[in-house]
Every structure is written in C-alpha cells, then in structure tokens.
Amino acid sequence: MLLDYVILGMLTLRRLSGYDLRKWMEGPGRYIGYGVKLPQIYRRLVKLVERGWVAFDVDVRERAPDAKVYRLTEAGREALLEWARSPYEPSSRPMDPDFRLRFVFGGQLDREIAISVVRTELEYRLKYDAATPEQPRADQYEPEIPELDLDWALGLHTVVRELGFATTSSYIAWLKLTLSRLEAGRILP
Amino acid sequence: MLLDYVILGMLTLRRLSGYDLRKWMEGPGRYIGYGVKLPQIYRRLVKLVERGWVAFDVDVRERAPDAKVYRLTEAGREALLEWARSPYEPSSRPMDPDFRLRFVFGGQLDREIAISVVRTELEYRLKYDAATPEQPRADQYEPEIPELDLDWALGLHTVVRELGFATTSSYIAWLKLTLSRLEAGRILP
DNA sequence: ACACCCTATATTCCCCTGCACATAGGTCGG
C-alpha cells in the first residue's frame, strides 16, 4: 500500500499528526501526485499503530483540540527500508506517482537506492516512451453519431498525446540530469 | 464515475469490446493517465448495460473466442453530453486525469465544451500552480533516525518539486497554445 | 509433445477510499 510508505517516509523526517500529513499532501506533496482524503489517513494510521510501525504521543494544545503526534518505530523504519530495497517495477503510465514516491521516500534513506530507482525508471522510459506516438488513423473509426466531427475528435486526441509526449520527453531529460547529479554525489549545486 | 465516461467517450468513436477498451487504455490512452484493470472494465460494462447507456452484439469469431462488441445507445449519448456540459472543477493535482478526460471525451462532442474546459483549467493553474514552489526549510524537520542525511533527503524533495514545477509550467504553456488554437477554430495545422 | 502466450469473457474475495456526518473548542467578522 503506497499510503503506508508516504506516511512512514514523512515520519522519517519529523513527527506529524494526521492533520499535518494531510496539509503536506495538499501542499508540497501535491507534486508527488499521490493524495488521499483525511478519513483515509486516520484509518491508515490506526492500522500502522496496530502493526507496530508507528506510535503516537498525545499533544495537549491550549488553543486547539488535542492532537496525536505520530513517530516512526524501529519496526516502521525497517519496513520502510525493506520497501525501498524491494525491486522497483515502473508503471506503464509515466504520470503515476510510483516513481516519485520511491525516489523521495526510498531514496532519502540511501543514495544507492535513489540512484538505482532513477536508473530503472530511465531505462524503462527510454524503452517504452521515447518513441514518437503514432497518429490515430481516421479509417479505424466509425462514429455511431452522425453529428460527431471525427477530424475534430481525433485532433483533440492528437493534441493530448502531444502534451503527453512533450511531458514524457522532459521527464526523461530530468531523469538523465538527476541520474548524473546523483552519480556525481550531490544533487543541489 | 470517470470510467463510465471513458467508455462512453470511446464508444462514441467506434464499437469496441471490453478487451479492445483495455488495449486502448494500455496503449494510446496511457497519455490520458486513467487506467483500470480488465475485471473492472467488464464490471463497468455490465452496469452500463443495466443502466441502458450501452448495448452489445455478440461477434462470433472463427479463430478467436466470441466477443461482445459494445455500442453507445441514445441514453448513453445523452449521459455523456450531460457530463460534458456539467460544471468542470479542476483537480488540485495537475497530473490527475480529470482535465484530459473532460477535454478529450467532452470536447470531442462540441467545440464550445472543449474551449470552456481548457479555459477553466488554465485559469485554475495560473491561480494555484504558476507560483514558484517554496523550498523546504531544514529547521522545520527533526529526523528521528540519526543515520538520515537531512540535506540529502530535502534535496530529493526539492528536485522532485522542480520536476513538478517544470511539468506544470509546460502544461500551462500547452493550455495557452491549445486555447488559442481552439479559439481560432482549428486544432491541427 | 509441451510450454507458453494471445484473444476474450467473467467471478470471487477482500481491501481501499470517497462522501457524509459527528464532535468540539477557538477565532473572527458582521
């Protein structure tokens, strides 16, 4: 379950309440592309406590309701590390959050993990996504609705595929750049 | 349910079996970013038949198992149009498939719908996503694990946010370009 | 001859997850 590792990964950096986790997901975490609603976060936290991966202390607050502040346990740290080291299989859809999740929350534990995940992702994208996508051929379609303008419709499909192609290309460029920076031993100038 | 409208939208263009729908989702439809597994497609098709939005004919095939080839009904066409005309609320995560789905499967029905959806999306992205994201501040974090290199971890968060920022920027550029092309009345040169 | 994959449909089990709602104190504007 991806949400488990988002929570464990964030708790590696600092203690957080369920409410904090949601704030992160709606804020900076938006770019990672994975998000769930509050009830789900609370439910997952309960399960993670049951499993012994996280624990909490009640933080009594004067001018706000009491909060449960969660922290990572030793078992949770091991679970996160095990996930981070498990084989990474890229998703067929480049915009899926799988890679970014692995990269950030796995990679933060160990430089070798970060490098290996980026390398795997890059190889996969070069193999399956670097090719120029095919144009849809009008003769393959026979609209059931006479009012539908087939050229218009396929034009929209084409421009969306162009968006996807451009996005994927710059994604691949980012993967190459990031890989070389990681291999050089530092990521920020 | 988004899957309903993916199916209705594809059936607007041509008759398809459940298996065909899955092939499209794994192939060209990958760029739209919405995908489910086969069992879910079959389940949805059953529900759409019950609701009267689609119907099927059994296609007896010589050298392959018989296939159910689905087609759009009048009620299905109306349901798709109603969805396409309903107010569009952009998702807070730019990579969610909501916009692309609306744009392709709503926009193919009517040029005004396509223009309106792109305009709404562009306004939203300019408002919420055009700003440079903040850098994470190291003093806000207190890792529980001494082995964790906080600068390294935050560096990874930063480069992923840079990827998100670059992606969003080129997405906004695409929205502007597409809007002006749509307003000019044609999308392809 | 046998293994394996492709087309094609579908079910069962079980968990994930969104929506609506409940609770409750604090703050702020009208």
Next chain:
DNA sequence: CCGACCTATGTGCAGGGGAATATAGGGTGT
C-alpha cells in the same frame, strides 16, 4: 449573538478496484 471557518479527531456506508482464478480455442516456439 450567530454564522463561518480552522484545528483536530473520528464513524458508517456504499461502491471502486486490484489479485487471483476459471474457462477455452488458437497460434508459436523448441
């Protein structure tokens, strides 16, 4: 004073959706 909104926690319900499995004919490789 009241409504609206923020912090902060949850519950109940219904439906979405993945993994594994079943079935079954045809083609392809070794």
